[in-house]
Amino acid sequence: MSESDSTKSSAEPAEPAAMSNAETTPASNAKSTEASNARSTHSLEDHQFGPVTVLFGEKQGKYPQGNSLLIRGSRETVLIDPSLGVIPRRHSLPPIDRLLFSHCHEDHISGAYLFPEIPWHFHELDLPGIQSLEAMMAIYGFPEPTHSYFSKQVVEQFHFKARPDAEGFRDGDVFDLGGVRVHVIHAPGHTRGHCCFLIESGLNPDSSPDSNRDWDRDSGPDERFLFLGDIDLSSFGPYYGDAWADLEDFERTLERLRGIEARWYGTFHHIGVLDREAFLDRLARFVSAIGRREQGLLSYLAEAHDLDEIAAQNFVYSRGKIPTSDAAERRSMIQHVERLVRSGTLRETSPGRWIRTKAA
Numbered sequence: 001m002s003e004s005d006s007t008k009s010s011a012e013p014a015e016p017a018a019m020s021n022a023e024t025t026p027a028s029n030a031k032s033t034e035a036s037n038a039r040s041t042h043s044l045e046d047h048q049f050g051p052v053t054v055l056f057g058e059k060q061g062k063y064p065q066g067n068s069l070l071i072r073g074s075r076e077t078v079l080i081d082p083s084l085g086v087i088p089r090r091h092s093l094p095p096i097d098r099l100l101f102s103h104c105h106e107d108h109i110s111g112a113y114l115f116p117e118i119p120w121h122f123h124e125l126d127l128p129g130i131q132s133l134e135a136m137m138a139i140y141g142f143p144e145p146t147h148s149y150f151s152k153q154v155v156e157q158f159h160f161k162a163r164p165d166a167e168g169f170r171d172g173d174v175f176d177l178g179g180v181r182v183h184v185i186h187a188p189g190h191t192r193g194h195c196c197f198l199i200e201s202g203l204n205p206d207s208s209p210d211s212n213r214d215w216d217r218d219s220g221p222d223e224r225f226l227f228l229g230d231i232d233l234s235s236f237g238p239y240y241g242d243a244w245a246d247l248e249d250f251e252r253t254l255e256r257l258r259g260i261e262a263r264w265y266g267t268f269h270h271i272g273v274l275d276r277e278a279f280l281d282r283l284a285r286f287v288s289a290i291g292r293r294e295q296g297l298l299s300y301l302a303e304a305h306d307l308d309e310i311a312a313q314n315f316v317y318s319r320g321k322i323p324t325s326d327a328a329e330r331r332s333m334i335q336h337v338e339r340l341v342r343s344g345t346l347r348e349t350s351p352g353r354w355i356r357t358k359a360a
Contacts, residue, residue: 044085046070047273049264051180051201052225054273057085064157066107066268069227070094071199073177079115080182080197080227081268084158086111100175100182102229102268103194104129104139106158113161121175123186124168126193126244131164139191141243142327149323171195187257189240189250190230196257197227224262231257232269233282237289240335241316241328247290247335254287294336301346304355307334 045056051072057065066083076097079086084107086093098119101108104126112120120130128135137151154160171186183198202223230239231254238254240247258280265279266272274282296315307330316332317325337354340346346354 044088049225049266049273050199050223051177052199052264052266054266055083055085055089056272057083060272061085061267061269063269064107064110066110067266067272068111068268069197069199069266071177071180071182073180075176075178078175078177078182081108081229082111082114083107083268084110086114090114098175100197101126101130102196102227103191104136105191105230106136106154106160108229108268109160110158112163113159116161120163120166121169122166123184123193123195124170125188126191127166127168130162130166132162133160136160139242139244140324141331142324146324146327169195185256185260187229187231187253189238189246189248189253191242191244192246194229194253196229196231198260198262199225199227222263225264225266226257226260226262227266227268228257229268231286232267232271233274233279233286234270235285235289237286237293239328241324241332243331245331247332248339251287251290254283258283293332294340297333297336298340298345298356301354301356304349304353306353307337310337 044058047054047056053070053072055068055070057067059065061067061083065085066081068083068086069080070093071078071080072094077094078098078100079093079096080100081102082099087110090111096115096118098121099112099115101112101120101122104122109130122130126139129139130136133151133155136154137147140147140150142150169184171184173184175182175184180199180201183200185196185198187194187196200223238247238250239245240250261276263275265274265276271282293315296313297310300310300313300315310333311326311330314329316329337346341348341354345357347357349355
């Protein structure tokens with residue numbers, strides 16, 4: 001799950017016009033002319049980047065839609081994060097050998113039910129979520145009545161089908177498709193098992209990859225596509241509002257991704273595909289949303305307040321946009337509170353009430 005345009009942070013700055021173009025043009029800021037090789041399927045656009053075809057969802061993959069990846073090698077074809085946009089394309093897709101998932105959230109599995117006979121692969125930490133609906137809902141950790149509402153949505157709108165036989169992968173694992181390799185990069189924070197995928201091409205299709213080798217030695221950055229999953233680089237900023245999300249893991253992930261060089265960087269929602277310069281610019285602004293939220297919290301806690309009062313300020317979400325936003329706001333802000341208490345920036349005045357320290 002990620003945010004939609006209707007759940008933008010109330011504190012976010014306006015977008016510069018040059019960057020907002022990337023949210024309406026799938027391949028803007030990608031320097032390769034390969035981006036112009038597009039076709040339309042039921043008004044949905046497909047764009048080619050080397051061996052990667054981005055299957056764009058409606059409105060640039062705006063939630064509940066998303067942008068899926070179709071990757072062809074000489075031996076296998078895989079589909080990453082089959083979204084709602086895969087469903088109207090189902091008769092035009094080539095044979096798919098396996099599904100890979102960046103993480104176990106509803107919008108990333110919504111087209112998976114079309115492929116019951118092939119292997120499904122998740123990071124081992126998110127794997128329990130696809131094995132039963134009960135386990136899937138535990139990832140979110142929503143209280144009632146949000147739990148019942150969203151459980152129904154996961155089944156009816158997002159076509160949840162349990163796969164107890166789904167397979168796990170780990171950081172550093174490699175899927176060799178023949179001349180194309182998909183490297184798993186564990187990128188936790190959004191969920192415990194959230195992953196990015198580095199796709200490298202231009203390789204000898206007969207070579208045998210060692211899953212422990214450094215992908216940086218396999219190909220140059222001009223042959224790589226980094227799929228970011230729900231690190232969507234939107235002005236909303238990182239989403240860490242579920243039970244299996246972690247703010248500080250997310251921050252470590254964002255720092256790690258900054259150092260990964262690729263020709264193209266693709267998001268599941270909103271932005272589409274960027275070159276490295278645009279990626280770094282977007283990443284810096286994405287990271288800055290965390291600081292905006294924390295600074296707003298610190299300003300508010302010049303006087304003591306409890307979590308209900310903090311959540312009502314909507315430091316993360318605009319007011320009253322979606323049924324899950326209240327629970328996500330509380331989960332997000334308690335993580336900020338807890339780490340500021342650990343650092344001595346906040347103190348408890350009474351159980352469940354906090355105030356900024358004089359040192360802050």
